[in-house]
Amino acid sequence: MVNYTLLGLSGSLRQTSANSKLLLEAARLSGGQFVQADLRLPLYDNDIEDAHGLPDEVQKLVRQVSQADAVAISTPEYNSGVSGVLKNALDWISRADVKPWTDKPVVLMSAAAGRSGGARALTMLRSCMVPFRAQVISGPEVAVADCNNQFDESGRLSPRYEKSLAELMKGLASEAAR
Template sequence: MANYKLLGMSGSLRKASTNTMLVREAARLFGACDFELADLHLPLYDGDAEAADGVPSAVQALADAVAAADAVIISTPEYNKGPSGVLKNALDWISRTKGRPWTDKPVAVMSAAAGRAGGERAQMVLRGFMVPFRPMILQGPEIHLADSSNQFDGEGHLTGEIYVRELTALMEALKSRIAR
C-alpha cells in the first residue's frame, strides 16, 4: 500500500488545542502515512502588503504543502458560530497563490468545540468557505467533537468509542478517496 502524504490544519493556535489533538488523532487512525501539521501563524491578509511585498514565504510554503499532500485534514473550533479567524486567514492567503492547490484535493473536515454541538455550525461555514477552491470534501461521517476538552486521554487519544469509530470510518473514506 502507498505511504500517503497527509497535511493537517488546525484552526486553533493554542498549545493544548483540542482541534490540533483531533487532527493528530485522525492522522494516527489513518494509519501509515507521512503526516505534517501546517503552521498557520501567518500575517493577517492585507492586499496592500501583498501588492507591495508579494505573497509571504510562509504562505507560499503552506500552499505548496497543500499542493504536495495526497489529502488534507482540517479541524476548526467554533468561535461565535463560525470557524476561527486563523483558519479563514490561512484560506484567504492560500487563495492568493498560483496553481490552485486545493483543486480536486481530498479533504476531511471536522470540528472540536466546548459546546454540545461540537462545532457543527463552524464546520458547515468552513465547508462553504472551501467551495470556491473546488476540493473533494468528504461528506461524512461527520465529526463534531462536543465537550472536546474532556474527550482525550493523557496521550492525546480519543476516549469515546463512538468518536473513535466515526473518525476511523472518516479516515477509511479519505483513503478510498485518495486511491481513486
Template sequence: MSSPTLLTICGSLRKGSFNRMLLKEAQAAFGPAETLEADLNLPLYDGDLEEAEGVPQAVKTLAQQVRDADAVVISSPEYNKGITGVLKNALDWISRVEGMPFKDKPTVVMSANAGRTGGETGQFMVLSCLTPLQALVLPGQMLCVAAAGKEFDDSGALTNEHYLKVLATRMEALRAAVT
C-alpha cells in the same frame, strides 16, 4: 502509492488544542503516511501587502504543502458560532496563490469544541470557505466532538467510542480516495 502524504491543518494555534489532539487521532486512524502539519502563523491578509511585497513566503510554503499533499484533514474549533480567524485567514491567503492548491484535493473537515454542538456551525462555515477553493470535500457523517474537555484523556487520546468509530470511517474514506 505506498505511503501517501497527509497534511493536517489545525484551526487553533494553541499547542494543547483539542483539535490538535483530534488531528493526532485522525493521523493514527489514517494509517501509514508522511504527515505534514500546516503552520497558520501567517500575517493577516492585506491586499496592500500583497501588492507591495507579493504573497508572503509562509503562505507560499503552506500552499505548496497543500499542493504536495495527497489528502488534507482540517480540524478547527468554532469561535462565536463561526470559523476561527487563523483558519479563515489561511484560506484567504491560499486563494491568492496561483494554481488553486486545493483544487480536487481529497479533504475531510472535523471539529472539537467545548460546547454541546462540537463546533458544527463553524464546520459548516469551513466547508463554505472550501467551496471556491474547489477542494474535494469527502461526503460522510460529520465529526463534531462536543464537550471536548471530557472526551480526551490526560495523554490526549480520544476516549469516546462513537467518535472513534466516525473518525475511523472518515479516515478510511480519505485513504481510499488517495490509494
C-alpha cells in the same frame, strides 16, 4: 495507496488545542505520513500582497497543500463560525497563482467545548471550501462536543468519536488512492 501524505490544518494555535489533538488522532487512524501546517500567518492584507507578493510562510503553506495527497482540517467554533486563524489561512491560499485545492481529497472536522461540537463552524467551513473545488469527503461528520473531556492523558480520542473518525479517515484514504 497504503502510504500517503496527510497535511493537517488546525484552526487553533493553542499548544493544547483539542483540534490539534483531533488531527493527530486522524493521522494515527489514517496510516498516512502526517505533516502539520503552521497557520501563524500575517493577517491578509492586499497592500502587503501588492508590495511584496505572498509572504514566505504562505508560499510554504501553498506548497504543502499542493504536495499533500490529502488534507484534514479541524476547526474550533468561535462565535458560530470558523476561527479567524483558519479563515485567514484560506484567504491567503486563495491568492496563490496555483490552485492547490482543486480535486484534493479533504476531510473537515471540529472540536469545541459546547454541546454541538462545532457543527456551525463545520457548516461555515464547508461553504468556505466551495470556491476551491476540493474533493470534500461528506461524512461521517466528526464534531467533537465537550472536547476538553474527550481525549485521555495520552491524547487518544474517546471511543464515542473514534469510530466515526476512523470511518471518515478510511474514506479519505480511498479518495487519496484514486
